[in-house]
Amino acid sequence: MSDASYLSLEKLTLAYGDTVAVADLDLDIRKGELIALLGPSGCGKTTTMRAIAGLLPVKSGQVRLDGADMTRVPANKRAVGLVFQSYALFPHLSVYENVAFGLKLKGMRGAELDTKVQAGLKSVGLSSFANRKPAELSGGQQQRVALARSMVMEPKVLLLDEPLSNLDARLRLEMRTELQRVQKETGVTMIFVTHDQAEALALADRIVVMKGGAIEQIGTPEDIYNRPVSSFVADFVGFENIFPLEGGKLRTSGGLIELSGEAPSAAGLAWRPRMVTLGTGPFRGTVRGTSFAGDSREYLLDTSLGAIKAEVEAALPAHALGADLLFDLPAGKAALLSKFS
Amino acid sequence: MNARSLFIPVTLFLVIAFLIGPFLIIVAASFSAGETLAFPPQGFSLRWIAKVFTVESFQASFAMSLFLAIGGTAAALVLGIPASYALSRYKLPGAEIVRTVVSAPIIVPGIIVGLALLRYIVVPFQVGITLALFVAHTALVLPYAVRVVSASLDNLRSDIEEAAVLLGSSRLGAFFRVVMPNIRGGIMSAFILGFVTSFNQVPVSLFLSGPGVRTLPVDMIAYMEIVFDPSVAALSSLLAFLSIGIVFAAERFLGFSRYV
Ligand SMILES: Nc1ncnc2c1ncn2[C@@H]1O[C@H](COP(=O)(O)OP(=O)(O)OP(=O)(O)O)[C@@H](O)[C@H]1O
Ligand SMILES: [Mg+2]
Numbered sequence: 359m360s361d362a363s364y365l366s367l368e369k370l371t372l373a374y375g376d377t378v379a380v381a382d383l384d385l386d387i388r389k390g391e392l393i394a395l396l397g398p399s400g401c402g403k404t405t406t407m408r409a410i411a412g413l414l415p416v417k418s419g420q421v422r423l424d425g426a427d428m429t430r431v432p433a434n435k436r437a438v439g440l441v442f443q444s445y446a447l448f449p450h451l452s453v454y455e456n457v458a459f460g461l462k463l464k465g466m467r468g469a470e471l472d473t474k475v476q477a478g479l480k481s482v483g484l485s486s487f488a489n490r491k492p493a494e495l496s497g498g499q500q501q502r503v504a505l506a507r508s509m510v511m512e513p514k515v516l517l518l519d520e521p522l523s524n525l526d527a528r529l530r531l532e533m534r535t536e537l538q539r540v541q542k543e544t545g546v547t548m549i550f551v552t553h554d555q556a557e558a559l560a561l562a563d564r565i566v567v568m569k570g571g572a573i574e575q576i577g578t579p580e581d582i583y584n585r586p587v588s589s590f591v592a593d594f595v596g597f598e599n600i601f602p603l604e605g606g607k608l609r610t611s612g613g614l615i616e617l618s619g620e621a622p623s624a625a626g627l628a629w630r631p632r633m634v635t636l637g638t639g640p641f642r643g644t645v646r647g648t649s650f651a652g653d654s655r656e657y658l659l660d661t662s663l664g665a666i667k668a669e670v671e672a673a674l675p676a677h678a679l680g681a682d683l684l685f686d687l688p689a690g691k692a693a694l695l696s697k698f699s
Numbered sequence: 700m701n702a703r704s705l706f707i708p709v710t711l712f713l714v715i716a717f718l719i720g721p722f723l724i725i726v727a728a729s730f731s732a733g734e735t736l737a738f739p740p741q742g743f744s745l746r747w748i749a750k751v752f753t754v755e756s757f758q759a760s761f762a763m764s765l766f767l768a769i770g771g772t773a774a775a776l777v778l779g780i781p782a783s784y785a786l787s788r789y790k791l792p793g794a795e796i797v798r799t800v801v802s803a804p805i806i807v808p809g810i811i812v813g814l815a816l817l818r819y820i821v822v823p824f825q826v827g828i829t830l831a832l833f834v835a836h837t838a839l840v841l842p843y844a845v846r847v848v849s850a851s852l853d854n855l856r857s858d859i860e861e862a863a864v865l866l867g868s869s870r871l872g873a874f875f876r877v878v879m880p881n882i883r884g885g886i887m888s889a890f891i892l893g894f895v896t897s898f899n900q901v902p903v904s905l906f907l908s909g910p911g912v913r914t915l916p917v918d919m920i921a922y923m924e925i926v927f928d929p930s931v932a933a934l935s936s937l938l939a940f941l942s943i944g945i946v947f948a949a950e951r952f953l954g955f956s957r958y959v
Contacts, residue, residue, distance in 0.1 A: 369743055400789065411863075411865060412865075413861050413864070432841055432865050433864045433865055434865065434866075434868055436865075439865060440861075440862070440865050442858050442861075442862060444856060444858055446858040446859045446862040447859070447862075448862070448863070448877050448881075449859075449881055450877075450880040450881050457864070458869050459866050459876075460866030463866060463867040463872075464867060483724075507862075507866070508865075508866075511866060511867075560925050568784065569915075634889060665704075667718065
């Protein structure tokens with residue numbers, strides 16, 4: 359086992375009956391890494407997590423963990439923890455008993471058990487709630503019980519399926535830092551699923567973007583945010599002007615147009631609204647919409663390329679609806695897309 | 700008050716009178732001092748209540764009914780809990796057919812079930828009367844067991860079993876550790892419902908009863924054909940109060956009505 363592949367998925371294919379949900383997935387994760395799985399609904403995030411945990415049989419391919427082939431190892435022998443989106447706390451047991459559940463199954467008893475459970479509860483700030491039933495807790499507290507319940511087992515990998523999506527905005531931020539803290543303190547390898555790109559960017563060491571049961575891009579938050587490899591990822595991380603390239607040129611309703619600067623070799627280009635220059639350039643557009651966003655102002659332009667979104671500093675003089683403007687899409691600033699779909 | 704505003708109270712009164720009336724008549728008749736079953740009762744005495752406890756065949760048939768109600772319901776639960784679990788947790792082919800077959804005894808009239816069991820099982824295979832009654836009562840209670848247990852399983856999210864497995868439990872262990880404790884109320888409710896259903900069951904038992912082996916209701920009918928004294932009314936009253944007591948206790952401690 360090399361250090362770079364503590365957990366590795368090799369040509370992993372997962373199916374529900376005859377419907378393939380994840381196909382030929384390859385992924386290597388380092389020990390102690392915090393990975394975010396990002397992607398639209400139905401792209402196979404939960405399916406992949408369930409296969410890593412052993413809850414879903416693998417159709418073909420391998421799951422390797424810490425040097426051992428886990429593909430056929432049953433879920434209760436894998437040392438993989440999973441925090442469910444619904445928390446899945448045991449309703450008939452107290453908070454304390456929930457956290458103690460797995461430890462007792464390991465045969466732990468008496469003072470050793472109590473010390474561990476108390477430490478687990480303390481680490482998520484729930485020591486004073488030990489005797490409550492799950493139904494008597496708020497969503498955020500339930501979430502933390504679920505986290506403690508998995509963490510006391512000292513899993514090799516902890517999986518979290520949309521751990522924050524049931525929480526309100528403030529609690530979400532709180533839990534976000536909490537997760538990061540627990541991960542840094544314990545050094546557990548963690549994979550969490552999210553729909554929220556801001557969450558992924560803020561938390562993860564690396565982000566895995568999935569689409570239609572396959573990985574679209576793997577990279578650091580900076581990679582994903584600044585250098586999306588495909589129109590799909592670019593769209594996901596907020597590049598709103600995305601165009602295909604034909605022989606280094608952009609297609610407009612009036613024919614192909616050369617870009618200013620060196621002609622790039624890519625399947626497509628993408629610009630964030632902030633990257634569009636207004637006032638000069640080879641393109642011309644009409645202001646169709648404008649909105650003020652405090653520090654900046656956004657314009658929606660009708661152009662021969664189609665709709666363009668531009669964002670400029672609010673301090674600059676405003677353009678009226680219907681105004682004709684020159685603008686530029688600087689090739690030097692664009693993200694180069696190797697895949698356009 | 701006009702006729703319209705009287706309609707609802709009058710209807711309500713009639714409904715209650717029809718439901719409770721016969722019961723009140725029976726209760727009143729059990730305290731009669733007279734020799735025959737009559738209403739209004741003649742005088743007041745506890746002699747018929749006392750007599751119930753001295754009729755030997757009542758004791759035997761009460762024991763039989765109790766055995767069938769407890770044993771048959773327990774057997775129905777032993778079969779019904781795993782069946783409900785499989786039906787609710789796995790997408791089995793033919794699950795709908797299983798559901799229908801299991802609930803058939805509710806839909807098919809008891810007389811037909813009894814006749815069918817007698818004609819095609821008891822007679823050809825020479826099955827003993829007690830065994831035949833036991834099997835019949837199990838089958839009659841099974842639909843209630845499956846219904847009630849399924850209802851409480853459907854209220855229970857299935858991911859807690861997966862959570863238990865990931866914490867080191869086996870699948871079977873997860874069933875006993877986290878499923879059973881959470882459907883306990885449903886199981887108790889199913890037991891009570893099954894018990895009452897079995898205990899009050901007449902048509903099937905009528906067909907299957909034989910010499911010396913009878914359930915209590917069947918025995919009461921037989922008794923009445925010979926002796927027409929108020930002791931049957933007294934016994935009915937006792938049984939009714941017992942049932943009411945059980946259901947009240949169940950509602951009080953289990954929230955029975957949630958499951959039925
Ligand atoms: N139990 C199932 N039976 C059949 N198909 C399923 C089942 N669960 C998921 N699928 C299908 O597999 C694909 C991947 O689903 P999955 O739940 O992994 O998506 P996801 O990325 O977790 O989506 P979401 O963000 O909505 O949770 C989807 O097309 C879905 O319809
Ligand atoms: Mg999901």
